Amino acid sequence: MIERYSFHERICHWLTGVAYCYCLATGLAFYTPWLFWVAVALGGGPVSRFWHPFMGLIFAGAAIWMHQIWRSDMTITGADREWFRKAGNYATNQDSAVPAQDRFNAGQKAFYWAMFYGALLLLISGLVMWFPEYVPAGLRWVRGIAILLHESAALITIGAFIIHVYMGVFMVPGSVPAIVTGSVPEGWAKAHHRLWFERIIGKESAGASPAPKS
Amino acid sequence: MSNGPLEIKAISGHAGTVAGRDTSRDYPVAKLIDVTTCIGCKACEVACLEWNGYPFRETAFDNTYQTMPDLAWNYYNLIRFNEHVDADGTLQWLMRKDGCMHCADPGCLRACPSDGAIVQYANGIVDFQQDNCIGCQYCVTGCPFNIPKFNPVTKKVHKCTLCSDRVGAGLEPACVKACPTGCLHFGSKDDMKELAGKRAEQLREHTAHKNAGVYDPPGVGGTHVMYVLHDITQTEKYSGLPKDPRVPLSVRIWKGPLKWLGNLAMAGGILGVAVHYLRFGPKVEKAEGEETRS
Numbered sequence: 001m002i003e004r005y006s007f008h009e010r011i012c013h014w015l016t017g018v019a020y021c022y023c024l025a026t027g028l029a030f031y032t033p034w035l036f037w038v039a040v041a042l043g044g045g046p047v048s049r050f051w052h053p054f055m056g057l058i059f060a061g062a063a064i065w066m067h068q069i070w071r072s073d074m075t076i077t078g079a080d081r082e083w084f085r086k087a088g089n090y091a092t093n094q095d096s097a098v099p100a101q102d103r104f105n106a107g108q109k110a111f112y113w114a115m116f117y118g119a120l121l122l123l124i125s126g127l128v129m130w131f132p133e134y135v136p137a138g139l140r141w142v143r144g145i146a147i148l149l150h151e152s153a154a155l156i157t158i159g160a161f162i163i164h165v166y167m168g169v170f171m172v173p174g175s176v177p178a179i180v181t182g183s184v185p186e187g188w189a190k191a192h193h194r195l196w197f198e199r200i201i202g203k204e205s206a207g208a209s210p211a212p213k214s
Numbered sequence: 215m216s217n218g219p220l221e222i223k224a225i226s227g228h229a230g231t232v233a234g235r236d237t238s239r240d241y242p243v244a245k246l247i248d249v250t251t252c253i254g255c256k257a258c259e260v261a262c263l264e265w266n267g268y269p270f271r272e273t274a275f276d277n278t279y280q281t282m283p284d285l286a287w288n289y290y291n292l293i294r295f296n297e298h299v300d301a302d303g304t305l306q307w308l309m310r311k312d313g314c315m316h317c318a319d320p321g322c323l324r325a326c327p328s329d330g331a332i333v334q335y336a337n338g339i340v341d342f343q344q345d346n347c348i349g350c351q352y353c354v355t356g357c358p359f360n361i362p363k364f365n366p367v368t369k370k371v372h373k374c375t376l377c378s379d380r381v382g383a384g385l386e387p388a389c390v391k392a393c394p395t396g397c398l399h400f401g402s403k404d405d406m407k408e409l410a411g412k413r414a415e416q417l418r419e420h421t422a423h424k425n426a427g428v429y430d431p432p433g434v435g436g437t438h439v440m441y442v443l444h445d446i447t448q449t450e451k452y453s454g455l456p457k458d459p460r461v462p463l464s465v466r467i468w469k470g471p472l473k474w475l476g477n478l479a480m481a482g483g484i485l486g487v488a489v490h491y492l493r494f495g496p497k498v499e500k501a502e503g504e505e506t507r508s
Contacts, residue, residue, distance in 0.1 A: 030327040030350060032473070045328050045348035046369060093494050132354045133364055137284075137454075143355040144464025151468060155476045159483050166487035173496050191499035 001183040002200065010182055012066045019059035020161070023122075026052045027154055053130045056122065063119035070112065073103050079195075080106035100194035107167075114160040121153035242338035244403040245376065245387060246410050247311050248442040249452065250417060250426070251397040254279050254293050254309040261392030262291040265377060285312065287365040290374040291389055294453035310441070310452040311389070311398070314361045314374035316340045318435030321461035322373075324469055325356030338403065338438035339378045344370040358434060358459035376438065406440060413442045433460040 005013070026048040029039035039048035082099045083090070083106035089097040090107065104112070128135060128146035135142050168175040172192065178184045189197040225232050259281060263270055268288040273281050279295040291313045298306045320340045323332040331346040332353065342353075342362070349369030353362045362371045377387035385391070386400040399409060410428040417426035427446025430436050441455070449455040 030348075030352075032477070033327070033329065036327065036329050039348070045346070049348040049350050050369070091490070091494070093497055095497065129351075129355075132351045137360050140355075140360060141462065141464065144462045144468075147352070147355055147468055148464050148472065151472060151476065155472075155479060158480055162480070162483040162487060166491070170487075170491050171494075171496055187499055192497075 004178050004184045005182045013179055016062040019055045022055045023059055056126050060119050060123040074109045074112045103196040111160050111164050115157055118153045118157035121149055125150040241336055242403045244406040244438045246399040246406040246440050248397040249310055250444055251395050252309040253395055256293055257392040258389035259291050261388040265388035285363055287363040287372040296453045298451045308452050315359055316376055316438035321356035321358055322353035325352040325465050339376045341375050341378050347371055356465045410440055410442050431459050433458050
Protein backbone atom coordinates (compact mmCIF):
# COMPACT_ATOMS: atom_id res chain seq x y z
CA MET A 1 0.00 0.00 0.00
CA ILE A 2 1.22 3.49 -0.77
CA GLU A 3 0.06 6.79 0.61
CA ARG A 4 -2.13 8.69 -1.84
CA TYR A 5 -3.83 11.32 0.30
CA SER A 6 -2.35 12.88 3.42
CA PHE A 7 -4.42 13.43 6.53
CA HIS A 8 -4.82 17.12 5.69
CA GLU A 9 -5.95 16.36 2.19
CA ARG A 10 -8.57 13.96 3.45
CA ILE A 11 -9.86 16.42 6.07
CA CYS A 12 -10.01 19.11 3.43
CA HIS A 13 -11.81 16.85 0.96
CA TRP A 14 -14.46 15.72 3.40
CA LEU A 15 -14.98 19.16 4.89
CA THR A 16 -15.61 20.49 1.40
CA GLY A 17 -17.80 17.51 0.59
CA VAL A 18 -20.00 17.66 3.67
CA ALA A 19 -20.45 21.43 3.44
CA TYR A 20 -21.23 21.08 -0.27
CA CYS A 21 -23.82 18.38 0.34
CA TYR A 22 -25.58 20.47 2.96
CA CYS A 23 -25.66 23.46 0.62
CA LEU A 24 -26.81 21.20 -2.20
CA ALA A 25 -29.70 19.74 -0.20
CA THR A 26 -30.92 23.06 1.19
CA GLY A 27 -30.19 24.85 -2.07
CA LEU A 28 -32.34 22.40 -4.02
CA ALA A 29 -35.10 23.02 -1.50
CA PHE A 30 -35.00 26.73 -2.33
CA TYR A 31 -34.61 25.93 -6.03
CA THR A 32 -37.92 24.19 -6.55
CA PRO A 33 -41.13 23.87 -4.53
CA TRP A 34 -41.12 20.14 -5.30
CA LEU A 35 -38.04 19.75 -3.11
CA PHE A 36 -38.99 22.22 -0.38
CA TRP A 37 -39.67 19.20 1.85
CA VAL A 38 -35.89 18.75 2.06
CA ALA A 39 -35.64 22.05 3.95
CA VAL A 40 -38.47 20.93 6.21
CA ALA A 41 -36.70 17.63 6.87
CA LEU A 42 -33.50 19.48 7.73
CA GLY A 43 -35.13 21.49 10.48
CA GLY A 44 -37.52 23.78 8.63
CA GLY A 45 -37.27 26.50 6.01
CA PRO A 46 -35.96 29.27 8.30
CA VAL A 47 -33.34 26.94 9.84
CA SER A 48 -32.18 25.76 6.42
CA ARG A 49 -32.05 29.32 5.18
CA PHE A 50 -30.09 30.39 8.25
CA TRP A 51 -27.39 27.73 7.93
CA HIS A 52 -27.09 27.59 4.15
CA PRO A 53 -24.87 30.69 3.84
CA PHE A 54 -22.68 29.71 6.78
CA MET A 55 -22.13 26.24 5.35
CA GLY A 56 -21.49 27.97 2.06
CA LEU A 57 -18.71 29.96 3.72
CA ILE A 58 -17.22 26.73 5.05
CA PHE A 59 -17.46 25.18 1.59
CA ALA A 60 -15.82 28.16 -0.08
CA GLY A 61 -13.16 28.39 2.62
CA ALA A 62 -12.37 24.68 2.32
CA ALA A 63 -12.24 25.00 -1.46
CA ILE A 64 -9.68 27.79 -1.15
CA TRP A 65 -7.69 25.69 1.31
CA MET A 66 -7.87 22.79 -1.14
CA HIS A 67 -6.58 25.11 -3.80
CA GLN A 68 -3.48 25.76 -1.69
CA ILE A 69 -2.91 22.00 -1.39
CA TRP A 70 -3.75 20.77 -4.87
CA ARG A 71 -3.23 23.73 -7.18
CA SER A 72 0.05 22.48 -8.62
CA ASP A 73 -1.21 18.90 -8.95
CA MET A 74 -4.23 20.19 -10.86
CA THR A 75 -2.39 22.14 -13.57
CA ILE A 76 -3.57 21.06 -17.00
CA THR A 77 -0.64 19.67 -19.00
CA GLY A 78 -0.05 18.50 -22.55
CA ALA A 79 -0.68 14.91 -21.47
CA ASP A 80 -4.08 16.05 -20.20
CA ARG A 81 -5.00 17.48 -23.58
CA GLU A 82 -4.16 14.11 -25.07
CA TRP A 83 -6.34 12.48 -22.42
CA PHE A 84 -9.27 14.73 -23.34
CA ARG A 85 -8.95 13.58 -26.94
CA LYS A 86 -9.17 9.99 -25.66
CA ALA A 87 -11.90 10.73 -23.14
CA GLY A 88 -14.32 8.63 -25.14
CA ASN A 89 -12.05 5.61 -24.71
CA TYR A 90 -11.77 6.31 -21.00
CA ALA A 91 -15.53 6.58 -20.60
CA THR A 92 -16.06 3.28 -22.38
CA ASN A 93 -13.41 1.50 -20.29
CA GLN A 94 -11.01 1.07 -23.22
CA ASP A 95 -8.21 2.21 -20.97
CA SER A 96 -5.36 0.79 -23.01
CA ALA A 97 -5.90 3.60 -25.52
CA VAL A 98 -5.74 6.28 -22.82
CA PRO A 99 -2.40 7.96 -22.06
CA ALA A 100 -0.86 7.29 -18.66
CA GLN A 101 -1.74 9.88 -16.04
CA ASP A 102 0.01 11.58 -13.18
CA ARG A 103 -1.41 12.00 -9.70
CA PHE A 104 -4.77 13.21 -11.01
CA ASN A 105 -6.10 12.39 -14.43
CA ALA A 106 -7.42 15.10 -16.72
CA GLY A 107 -11.03 14.31 -15.87
CA GLN A 108 -10.32 14.79 -12.17
CA LYS A 109 -8.57 18.07 -12.97
CA ALA A 110 -11.53 19.25 -15.00
CA PHE A 111 -13.79 18.38 -12.10
CA TYR A 112 -11.48 20.21 -9.73
CA TRP A 113 -11.49 23.41 -11.75
CA ALA A 114 -15.25 23.30 -12.25
CA MET A 115 -15.72 23.04 -8.50
CA PHE A 116 -13.08 25.63 -7.66
CA TYR A 117 -14.37 28.32 -9.99
CA GLY A 118 -17.91 27.26 -9.15
CA ALA A 119 -17.15 27.80 -5.46
CA LEU A 120 -15.75 31.28 -6.13
CA LEU A 121 -18.82 32.24 -8.18
CA LEU A 122 -21.14 30.81 -5.56
CA LEU A 123 -19.30 32.73 -2.84
CA ILE A 124 -19.46 36.09 -4.59
CA SER A 125 -23.05 35.76 -5.78
CA GLY A 126 -24.06 34.23 -2.46
CA LEU A 127 -22.79 37.22 -0.51
CA VAL A 128 -24.99 39.51 -2.63
CA MET A 129 -27.96 37.21 -2.02
CA TRP A 130 -27.20 37.10 1.68
CA PHE A 131 -27.31 40.87 2.07
CA PRO A 132 -29.50 42.18 -0.76
CA GLU A 133 -30.55 45.19 1.28
CA TYR A 134 -27.01 46.53 1.03
CA VAL A 135 -27.25 46.64 -2.74
CA PRO A 136 -28.24 50.23 -3.55
CA ALA A 137 -31.69 50.60 -5.08
CA GLY A 138 -30.17 51.94 -8.28
CA LEU A 139 -28.15 48.73 -8.66
CA ARG A 140 -31.08 46.40 -8.02
CA TRP A 141 -30.28 44.46 -11.18
CA VAL A 142 -27.16 43.22 -9.40
CA ARG A 143 -29.40 41.18 -7.08
CA GLY A 144 -31.04 39.47 -10.03
CA ILE A 145 -27.72 38.81 -11.74
CA ALA A 146 -26.41 37.34 -8.49
CA ILE A 147 -29.30 34.88 -8.33
CA LEU A 148 -28.78 33.86 -11.96
CA LEU A 149 -25.06 33.40 -11.37
CA HIS A 150 -25.63 31.46 -8.16
CA GLU A 151 -28.06 29.11 -9.83
CA SER A 152 -25.95 28.64 -12.96
CA ALA A 153 -22.80 27.99 -10.94
CA ALA A 154 -24.71 25.61 -8.70
CA LEU A 155 -26.02 23.69 -11.70
CA ILE A 156 -22.52 23.37 -13.15
CA THR A 157 -21.17 22.06 -9.86
CA ILE A 158 -24.13 19.68 -9.57
CA GLY A 159 -23.36 18.24 -12.98
CA ALA A 160 -19.71 17.83 -11.98
CA PHE A 161 -20.74 16.44 -8.60
CA ILE A 162 -22.98 13.76 -10.13
CA ILE A 163 -20.09 12.55 -12.27
CA HIS A 164 -17.65 12.80 -9.33
CA VAL A 165 -19.78 10.68 -7.02
CA TYR A 166 -20.57 8.21 -9.78
CA MET A 167 -16.91 7.83 -10.72
CA GLY A 168 -15.71 7.58 -7.15
CA VAL A 169 -18.34 5.27 -5.79
CA PHE A 170 -19.28 3.13 -8.77
CA MET A 171 -17.02 3.45 -11.77
CA VAL A 172 -13.56 3.32 -10.21
CA PRO A 173 -13.59 0.80 -7.36
CA GLY A 174 -11.04 1.62 -4.70
CA SER A 175 -11.52 5.39 -4.86
CA VAL A 176 -13.63 5.63 -1.73
CA PRO A 177 -11.19 3.64 0.46
CA ALA A 178 -8.40 5.79 -0.98
CA ILE A 179 -9.93 9.08 0.11
CA VAL A 180 -11.04 7.60 3.45
CA THR A 181 -7.90 5.74 4.51
CA GLY A 182 -5.42 7.68 2.41
CA SER A 183 -3.71 4.56 1.02
CA VAL A 184 -4.07 2.67 -2.22
CA PRO A 185 -2.75 -0.69 -3.38
CA GLU A 186 0.16 -0.44 -5.78
CA GLY A 187 -1.84 -2.14 -8.52
CA TRP A 188 -4.53 0.47 -8.23
CA ALA A 189 -1.98 3.26 -8.44
CA LYS A 190 -0.27 1.67 -11.41
CA ALA A 191 -3.54 1.09 -13.25
CA HIS A 192 -5.06 4.53 -12.73
CA HIS A 193 -2.13 6.90 -12.19
CA ARG A 194 0.91 5.25 -13.73
CA LEU A 195 3.05 8.37 -14.02
CA TRP A 196 2.43 9.26 -10.41
CA PHE A 197 3.11 5.69 -9.33
CA GLU A 198 6.39 5.55 -11.18
CA ARG A 199 7.37 8.95 -9.89
CA ILE A 200 6.95 8.08 -6.20
CA ILE A 201 8.23 4.52 -6.55
CA GLY A 202 11.31 5.95 -8.23
CA LYS A 203 11.77 8.40 -5.39
CA GLU A 204 11.36 5.68 -2.81
CA SER A 205 13.84 3.37 -4.48
CA ALA A 206 16.31 6.22 -4.93
CA GLY A 207 16.11 6.56 -1.17
CA ALA A 208 17.54 10.06 -1.26
CA SER A 209 14.23 11.83 -1.16
CA PRO A 210 11.88 11.74 1.79
CA ALA A 211 8.50 10.03 1.48
CA PRO A 212 6.47 11.58 -1.34
CA LYS A 213 4.72 14.71 -0.39
CA SER A 214 1.42 12.90 -0.56
CA MET B 215 -69.09 46.85 -14.97
CA SER B 216 -70.69 47.52 -11.61
CA ASN B 217 -73.07 44.63 -11.56
CA GLY B 218 -72.29 42.75 -8.37
CA PRO B 219 -75.08 41.32 -6.26
CA LEU B 220 -74.43 43.98 -3.63
CA GLU B 221 -74.70 46.91 -5.98
CA ILE B 222 -77.09 49.47 -4.49
CA LYS B 223 -80.32 49.81 -6.43
CA ALA B 224 -82.53 51.79 -4.05
CA ILE B 225 -82.39 53.24 -0.56
CA SER B 226 -85.46 53.65 1.66
CA GLY B 227 -86.58 57.08 2.73
CA HIS B 228 -84.04 58.77 0.56
CA ALA B 229 -84.69 61.90 -1.47
CA GLY B 230 -82.87 62.60 -4.68
CA THR B 231 -80.06 60.62 -6.21
CA VAL B 232 -79.38 57.28 -4.60
CA ALA B 233 -76.04 57.57 -2.86
CA GLY B 234 -73.70 54.77 -3.83
CA ARG B 235 -75.76 53.83 -6.86
CA ASP B 236 -73.76 52.02 -9.50
CA THR B 237 -71.02 51.50 -6.96
CA SER B 238 -69.63 48.05 -7.40
CA ARG B 239 -69.20 45.78 -4.42
CA ASP B 240 -67.30 43.40 -6.65
CA TYR B 241 -63.84 42.12 -6.30
CA PRO B 242 -61.09 42.89 -7.06
CA VAL B 243 -60.37 45.89 -4.90
CA ALA B 244 -58.02 48.82 -5.42
CA LYS B 245 -56.63 51.83 -3.64
CA LEU B 246 -56.43 55.01 -5.65
CA ILE B 247 -53.87 57.65 -4.70
CA ASP B 248 -54.59 61.03 -6.24
CA VAL B 249 -51.12 62.49 -6.02
CA THR B 250 -52.45 65.88 -7.16
CA THR B 251 -54.43 66.41 -3.97
CA CYS B 252 -51.97 65.01 -1.47
CA ILE B 253 -50.73 67.70 0.94
CA GLY B 254 -48.05 65.52 2.53
CA CYS B 255 -49.61 65.62 6.00
CA LYS B 256 -48.47 62.02 6.83
CA ALA B 257 -51.78 61.13 8.48
CA CYS B 258 -51.72 57.92 6.44
CA GLU B 259 -48.27 57.07 7.81
CA VAL B 260 -49.49 57.47 11.37
CA ALA B 261 -52.70 55.54 10.71
CA CYS B 262 -50.66 52.72 9.17
CA LEU B 263 -48.42 52.47 12.22
CA GLU B 264 -51.37 52.60 14.58
CA TRP B 265 -53.39 49.95 12.81
CA ASN B 266 -50.43 47.62 12.45
CA GLY B 267 -49.33 48.19 16.03
CA TYR B 268 -45.86 49.50 15.30
CA PRO B 269 -44.25 52.23 17.37
CA PHE B 270 -43.53 55.51 15.68
CA ARG B 271 -39.91 55.41 14.64
CA GLU B 272 -37.31 58.06 15.01
CA THR B 273 -37.41 60.13 11.90
CA ALA B 274 -34.37 60.99 9.86
CA PHE B 275 -34.73 64.63 8.97
CA ASP B 276 -32.93 65.33 5.75
CA ASN B 277 -34.23 68.82 4.93
CA THR B 278 -37.14 67.55 2.89
CA TYR B 279 -40.76 66.89 3.66
CA GLN B 280 -40.08 63.19 3.87
CA THR B 281 -40.26 61.35 7.18
CA MET B 282 -37.27 59.12 6.46
CA PRO B 283 -35.17 58.01 3.52
CA ASP B 284 -36.86 54.69 2.84
CA LEU B 285 -39.58 52.30 3.88
CA ALA B 286 -38.75 49.94 6.72
CA TRP B 287 -39.94 46.54 7.83
CA ASN B 288 -42.22 48.26 10.35
CA TYR B 289 -42.98 51.28 8.17
CA TYR B 290 -45.12 50.22 5.21
CA ASN B 291 -46.18 53.59 3.99
CA LEU B 292 -43.98 56.57 3.21
CA ILE B 293 -44.85 59.86 1.56
CA ARG B 294 -41.92 60.43 -0.75
CA PHE B 295 -41.10 64.04 -1.48
CA ASN B 296 -39.36 65.50 -4.48
CA GLU B 297 -38.74 69.14 -5.35
CA HIS B 298 -38.84 68.98 -9.09
CA VAL B 299 -37.98 71.71 -11.58
CA ASP B 300 -39.72 71.15 -14.86
CA ALA B 301 -38.21 71.93 -18.24
CA ASP B 302 -40.11 75.25 -18.32
CA GLY B 303 -38.72 76.25 -14.92
CA THR B 304 -41.86 75.43 -13.00
CA LEU B 305 -41.16 74.27 -9.48
CA GLN B 306 -43.18 71.32 -8.26
CA TRP B 307 -43.45 69.81 -4.83
CA LEU B 308 -44.29 66.23 -5.55
CA MET B 309 -45.67 64.06 -2.78
CA ARG B 310 -46.12 60.38 -3.57
CA LYS B 311 -47.43 57.86 -1.11
CA ASP B 312 -45.08 54.92 -1.58
CA GLY B 313 -45.78 51.35 -0.55
CA CYS B 314 -46.70 48.00 -1.99
CA MET B 315 -48.52 48.33 -5.31
CA HIS B 316 -50.21 44.91 -5.05
CA CYS B 317 -49.34 43.90 -8.59
CA ALA B 318 -51.61 41.52 -10.45
CA ASP B 319 -48.41 39.73 -11.51
CA PRO B 320 -46.39 39.98 -8.29
CA GLY B 321 -42.64 39.53 -8.76
CA CYS B 322 -42.24 38.84 -5.05
CA LEU B 323 -44.59 35.89 -5.26
CA ARG B 324 -42.89 34.53 -8.37
CA ALA B 325 -39.49 34.68 -6.68
CA CYS B 326 -40.52 33.28 -3.28
CA PRO B 327 -39.37 29.68 -2.68
CA SER B 328 -41.21 29.12 0.58
CA ASP B 329 -44.52 27.30 0.66
CA GLY B 330 -47.27 29.75 1.49
CA ALA B 331 -45.12 32.71 2.49
CA ILE B 332 -46.75 34.99 -0.08
CA VAL B 333 -50.45 34.82 -0.83
CA GLN B 334 -52.41 36.60 -3.53
CA TYR B 335 -56.08 36.89 -2.70
CA ALA B 336 -58.81 36.84 -5.31
CA ASN B 337 -59.49 40.47 -4.49
CA GLY B 338 -55.98 41.35 -5.66
CA ILE B 339 -54.29 41.87 -2.31
CA VAL B 340 -50.80 40.38 -2.12
CA ASP B 341 -49.99 39.49 1.46
CA PHE B 342 -46.89 38.15 3.20
CA GLN B 343 -47.44 35.37 5.74
CA GLN B 344 -44.52 35.84 8.10
CA ASP B 345 -45.15 32.45 9.74
CA ASN B 346 -44.09 30.79 6.49
CA CYS B 347 -41.33 33.24 5.56
CA ILE B 348 -37.82 31.77 5.64
CA GLY B 349 -36.06 35.14 5.28
CA CYS B 350 -34.29 34.47 1.98
CA GLN B 351 -35.28 37.90 0.60
CA TYR B 352 -35.83 36.60 -2.93
CA CYS B 353 -38.97 38.78 -2.85
CA VAL B 354 -36.71 41.80 -2.43
CA THR B 355 -35.07 40.84 -5.71
CA GLY B 356 -38.37 40.04 -7.41
CA CYS B 357 -40.11 43.32 -6.61
CA PRO B 358 -39.95 45.93 -9.40
CA PHE B 359 -40.81 48.69 -6.90
CA ASN B 360 -38.18 47.87 -4.23
CA ILE B 361 -40.81 47.54 -1.51
CA PRO B 362 -40.31 44.45 0.74
CA LYS B 363 -38.17 45.14 3.80
CA PHE B 364 -36.29 42.64 5.92
CA ASN B 365 -36.35 42.52 9.69
CA PRO B 366 -32.84 41.34 10.56
CA VAL B 367 -33.87 40.28 14.06
CA THR B 368 -36.80 38.02 13.21
CA LYS B 369 -35.46 37.22 9.69
CA LYS B 370 -38.87 37.95 8.19
CA VAL B 371 -39.85 40.26 5.37
CA HIS B 372 -42.69 42.75 5.69
CA LYS B 373 -44.66 45.13 3.50
CA CYS B 374 -48.04 46.82 3.18
CA THR B 375 -50.91 44.36 3.52
CA LEU B 376 -53.44 46.76 1.99
CA CYS B 377 -55.00 46.17 5.41
CA SER B 378 -56.23 42.77 4.27
CA ASP B 379 -57.58 42.27 7.78
CA ARG B 380 -59.68 45.43 7.57
CA VAL B 381 -60.74 44.80 3.98
CA GLY B 382 -61.79 41.29 4.93
CA ALA B 383 -64.09 42.83 7.53
CA GLY B 384 -65.58 45.26 5.04
CA LEU B 385 -63.52 48.26 6.06
CA GLU B 386 -61.25 50.48 4.00
CA PRO B 387 -57.48 50.45 4.64
CA ALA B 388 -56.35 52.53 7.62
CA CYS B 389 -54.46 55.04 5.47
CA VAL B 390 -57.58 55.72 3.39
CA LYS B 391 -59.64 56.26 6.49
CA ALA B 392 -57.18 58.76 7.86
CA CYS B 393 -56.65 60.84 4.72
CA PRO B 394 -58.02 64.36 5.32
CA THR B 395 -57.97 65.60 1.74
CA GLY B 396 -59.71 62.74 0.03
CA CYS B 397 -56.70 62.03 -2.09
CA LEU B 398 -56.96 58.35 -1.09
CA HIS B 399 -59.84 56.28 -2.34
CA PHE B 400 -60.71 52.64 -1.91
CA GLY B 401 -63.21 50.46 -3.70
CA SER B 402 -63.50 47.97 -6.50
CA LYS B 403 -60.80 48.15 -9.10
CA ASP B 404 -63.37 49.02 -11.76
CA ASP B 405 -64.74 51.92 -9.76
CA MET B 406 -61.28 53.18 -8.93
CA LYS B 407 -60.27 53.05 -12.57
CA GLU B 408 -63.34 55.00 -13.51
CA LEU B 409 -62.76 57.56 -10.75
CA ALA B 410 -59.09 57.87 -11.68
CA GLY B 411 -59.91 58.30 -15.34
CA LYS B 412 -62.40 61.06 -14.57
CA ARG B 413 -59.95 62.86 -12.32
CA ALA B 414 -57.19 62.67 -14.91
CA GLU B 415 -59.56 63.97 -17.55
CA GLN B 416 -60.57 66.81 -15.26
CA LEU B 417 -56.93 67.72 -14.72
CA ARG B 418 -56.22 67.67 -18.44
CA GLU B 419 -59.21 69.79 -19.33
CA HIS B 420 -59.32 72.28 -16.48
CA THR B 421 -55.73 72.69 -15.33
CA ALA B 422 -52.33 73.14 -16.87
CA HIS B 423 -51.55 69.42 -16.37
CA LYS B 424 -52.15 68.39 -19.94
CA ASN B 425 -50.32 65.09 -19.43
CA ALA B 426 -52.29 64.03 -16.39
CA GLY B 427 -52.95 60.31 -16.35
CA VAL B 428 -53.57 57.13 -14.42
CA TYR B 429 -50.71 54.90 -13.30
CA ASP B 430 -51.84 51.29 -13.54
CA PRO B 431 -48.76 49.73 -15.19
CA PRO B 432 -49.61 46.89 -17.59
CA GLY B 433 -46.09 45.43 -17.34
CA VAL B 434 -47.03 43.85 -14.02
CA GLY B 435 -50.59 43.08 -15.09
CA GLY B 436 -51.92 46.28 -13.54
CA THR B 437 -51.76 47.13 -9.87
CA HIS B 438 -54.26 47.22 -7.06
CA VAL B 439 -52.76 50.49 -5.91
CA MET B 440 -53.05 53.15 -8.60
CA TYR B 441 -51.95 56.73 -8.90
CA VAL B 442 -53.36 59.79 -10.60
CA LEU B 443 -50.29 61.76 -11.68
CA HIS B 444 -50.03 65.31 -13.01
CA ASP B 445 -47.71 64.02 -15.68
CA ILE B 446 -47.95 60.39 -16.67
CA THR B 447 -45.10 60.86 -19.16
CA GLN B 448 -42.59 61.60 -16.38
CA THR B 449 -43.23 59.04 -13.69
CA GLU B 450 -39.60 59.03 -12.57
CA LYS B 451 -39.85 62.52 -11.15
CA TYR B 452 -42.17 61.15 -8.47
CA SER B 453 -39.18 59.91 -6.48
CA GLY B 454 -38.28 57.19 -8.93
CA LEU B 455 -41.66 55.70 -9.78
CA PRO B 456 -40.70 53.31 -12.62
CA LYS B 457 -42.21 54.16 -15.98
CA ASP B 458 -42.72 50.59 -17.14
CA PRO B 459 -42.21 48.28 -14.18
CA ARG B 460 -41.84 44.58 -14.90
CA VAL B 461 -40.84 41.54 -12.97
CA PRO B 462 -37.05 41.69 -13.45
CA LEU B 463 -35.81 39.81 -16.50
CA SER B 464 -33.34 37.93 -14.31
CA VAL B 465 -36.20 36.61 -12.18
CA ARG B 466 -38.18 35.58 -15.25
CA ILE B 467 -35.16 33.73 -16.69
CA TRP B 468 -34.41 32.18 -13.32
CA LYS B 469 -37.95 30.91 -12.75
CA GLY B 470 -38.47 30.04 -16.41
CA PRO B 471 -35.94 28.66 -18.90
CA LEU B 472 -33.05 28.28 -16.44
CA LYS B 473 -35.15 26.19 -14.10
CA TRP B 474 -36.27 23.86 -16.86
CA LEU B 475 -32.78 23.61 -18.26
CA GLY B 476 -31.48 22.80 -14.79
CA ASN B 477 -34.16 20.21 -14.12
CA LEU B 478 -33.44 18.50 -17.42
CA ALA B 479 -29.69 18.61 -16.86
CA MET B 480 -29.89 17.17 -13.34
CA ALA B 481 -32.36 14.44 -14.26
CA GLY B 482 -30.36 13.72 -17.42
CA GLY B 483 -27.11 13.54 -15.46
CA ILE B 484 -28.43 11.04 -12.95
CA LEU B 485 -30.10 8.99 -15.66
CA GLY B 486 -26.95 9.20 -17.76
CA VAL B 487 -24.60 7.80 -15.14
CA ALA B 488 -27.09 5.05 -14.29
CA VAL B 489 -27.29 3.98 -17.93
CA HIS B 490 -23.51 4.25 -18.22
CA TYR B 491 -23.06 1.88 -15.30
CA LEU B 492 -25.42 -0.64 -16.84
CA ARG B 493 -23.72 -0.39 -20.21
CA PHE B 494 -20.03 -0.21 -19.23
CA GLY B 495 -19.83 -1.01 -15.55
CA PRO B 496 -16.86 -0.35 -13.31
CA LYS B 497 -13.25 -0.12 -14.45
CA VAL B 498 -11.48 -3.37 -13.74
CA GLU B 499 -7.74 -3.04 -13.26
CA LYS B 500 -5.37 -5.09 -15.27
CA ALA B 501 -3.36 -5.63 -12.13
CA GLU B 502 -0.05 -7.39 -12.35
CA GLY B 503 -0.19 -9.67 -9.39
CA GLU B 504 -1.16 -6.88 -7.03
CA GLU B 505 -4.01 -7.03 -4.62
CA THR B 506 -6.57 -4.82 -6.29
CA ARG B 507 -10.03 -4.12 -5.07
CA SER B 508 -11.99 -5.93 -2.49
